[in-house]
Amino acid sequence: MKIIMLGAPGAGKGTQAKMIAEKYQIPHVSTGDIFRANIKNGTELGMEAKKYMDQGQLVPDELTVKILLDRVAQADCANGYVLDGFPRTIPQAEVLDKALTELGESIDYAVDVNVPDENIVRRMSGRRACLACGATYHIAHIPPKKEGICDTCGQELVLRDDDKPETVLKRLQVYHEQTQPLIDFYTAKGVLRTVDGTVDMKDVFGAIVSILEG
Ligand code: AP5
Ligand code: MG
Numbered sequence: 001m002k003i004i005m006l007g008a009p010g011a012g013k014g015t016q017a018k019m020i021a022e023k024y025q026i027p028h029v030s031t032g033d034i035f036r037a038n039i040k041n042g043t044e045l046g047m048e049a050k051k052y053m054d055q056g057q058l059v060p061d062e063l064t065v066k067i068l069l070d071r072v073a074q075a076d077c078a079n080g081y082v083l084d085g086f087p088r089t090i091p092q093a094e095v096l097d098k099a100l101t102e103l104g105e106s107i108d109y110a111v112d113v114n115v116p117d118e119n120i121v122r123r124m125s126g127r128r129a130c131l132a133c134g135a136t137y138h139i140a141h142i143p144p145k146k147e148g149i150c151d152t153c154g155q156e157l158v159l160r161d162d163d164k165p166e167t168v169l170k171r172l173q174v175y176h177e178q179t180q181p182l183i184d185f186y187t188a189k190g191v192l193r194t195v196d197g198t199v200d201m202k203d204v205f206g207a208i209v210s211i212l213e214g
Helices: 013-024 031-040 044-053 061-072 090-102 117-125 165-179 181-188 201-213
Strands: 002-006 028-030 081-084 109-114 127-130 136-138 192-196
Touching: 002 013, 002 181, 013 028, 013 081, 013 109, 013 136, 013 201, 028 031, 028 061, 031 044, 031 061, 031 081, 044 061, 061 081, 061 090, 090 181, 109 181, 109 201, 117 127, 117 165, 165 181, 181 192, 192 201
Parallel strands: 002 081, 002 109, 028 081, 109 192
Antiparallel strands: 127 136
């Protein structure tokens, strides 16, 4: 099963992708997590990506596409995957589509997690992220068992550099300009499904499972 998670920054793509990956035993592939791991490790790719991420801008397609295609070509992706944060532009979607077509494959579902802009800024300031394993928490809605520590891997949780309110507003603007057109792209392919992302995360997940198993 190949699934794409669509939605604004902070809509809950990462939260839901992690639950999907666990339930269906497929890898959770997040380009944002890959970039953040590279920043943490001080790689050249990380340095380059950080310049864009800290401004709320997209990392250029040339860098992003190669990383994603390399990742999904790995053996653990043979039975499918859930993509979180990719594609984010029409050119990225077209490259993915072409690569899959050459393999005789296609995307099964593009799930749009719908959350209005008003809710987003509030959510982001409370988010805490684990840069080691990619787990995401919220200080009010989804707190870790021990404050500031990741339940999964025991590493310290951080406020992401790009979660400052002014950067979040920029990311929302970039989302509307460059990523939202993907909704029409996947609607035309007949694979778009929309879920209400404003309800409790378990209910969002229930709606997604109904779609995947419906
Ligand atoms: P990325 O890491 O993908 O960030 P994003 O799309 O901006 O999305 P987020 O991770 O911020 O939000 P999310 O939807 O995953 O929400 P989450 O589950 O954490 O990308 C970061 C940057 O990398 C980009 O800006 C760009 O520069 C670059 N980049 C990445 N991919 C790229 C690409 N393909 N091309 C170019 N550049 C790229 O949830 C948010 C918060 O809400 C959490 O605290 C969570 O606990 C809480 N929450 C979740 N669900 C609920 C709920 N139902 N109710 C209440 N709270 C909830
Ligand atoms: Mg995320």
